[in-house]
Amino acid sequence: MTNNYFKIMTKLKMPAYIAGFSLLALCFSIASCRNGSSRKTAGYNDSMVLLTIKPIQLQNGWGYEIFAGNKLFIKQDKVPQITGTHYFLSREDAKKAAKLVIEKLKNNELPSIDTLELQKAGARYN
Structure with a gap:
């Protein structure tokens, strides 16, 4: 199965592979920034207990x-x-x-x- 995966990846053009990876990385960074900022503005911390x-x-x-x-x-x-x-x-x-x-x-x-x-x-x- 890994051989098929490698063959499929090598058949893709390099710019399409880089664009896909960049888009995925961008989505993760936006999601992590959004989650972190909403917790800070709300003053919420998972480890805090009243x-x-x-x-x-x-x-x-x-x-x-x-x-x-x-x-x-x-x-x-x-x-x-x-x-x-x-x-x-x-x-x-x-x-x-x-x-x-x-x-x-x-x-x-x-x-x-x-x-x-x-x-x-x-x-x-x-």
Whole structure:
């Protein structure tokens, strides 16, 4: 089959072969420019996801949920990295902890936080 393909290609006149290849290359370049510019003007990036925080009130305190778009991504119903069950004291304390997690995600780090980071952020817990 490759021999037939080669024979067919060699029978074409050289200018027709170059014109066909040039037309194909032009179509690809126009398509790639159009797709790239529409994404830039729309401010859209395939790797971007909107992360939102939702503090949740629990029976003994506060926790938080982090959504990626409309999907629940992280649910933290107690203070992480502490033995036993501890809760954030207020809605604002839970939000401070969730913001730490989001910052880590933005920096491509693991989203775990420790007690020292919580203290530095002013996130109080019982």
